[in-house]
Amino acid sequence: MSIIIILRSLFDKFFRGVLNSLLSVFDLRLIRKSTYQRFSKYEEQGLDLIGTIPNLDFETFFKLKKKSHSQIGQDLFVLASLNFEHNGFFVEFGATDGVSLSNTYLLEKKFGWRGIRSEEHTSELQSR
Numbered sequence: 001m002s003i004i005i006i007l008r009s010l011f012d013k014f015f016r017g018v019l020n021s022l023l024s025v026f027d028l029r030l031i032r033k034s035t036y037q038r039f040s041k042y043e044e045q046g047l048d049l050i051g052t053i054p055n056l057d058f059e060t061f062f063k064l065k066k067k068s069h070s071q072i073g074q075d076l077f078v079l080a081s082l083n084f085e086h087n088g089f090f091v092e093f094g095a096t097d098g099v100s101l102s103n104t105y106l107l108e109k110k111f112g113w114r115g116i117r118s119e120e121h122t123s124e125l126q127s128r
Helices: 002-024 033-044 048-052 058-065 074-081 105-111 122-126
Strands: 089-093 114-118
Touching (some): 058 074, 105 114
Parallel strands (some): 089 114
């Protein structure tokens, strides 16, 4: 029985590889149903631009989504577009308190980015 499972697993991997190779001609690829379902939820929230990023690492994206402070995933879009680059530089206008709804908090804390934040309303800055 375990031989059948191993053979099926090898066939599945081979089949997925062949199918992904064929799909890549059209700039497409296979993803798991569970990944698609999670992605669909974010698409409903206005994160449909994420799907336009070629070769997106969906697993990394969904792990980081839990740590994002941005309103609609702007930080995730930047990271995914730049292949999750570390040690970048940012400028954020309308930064509120630098944490709540921040488009750069994740970049700074998890990816070592440095930058400048600006907030016109000083009451936002004094609340933290």
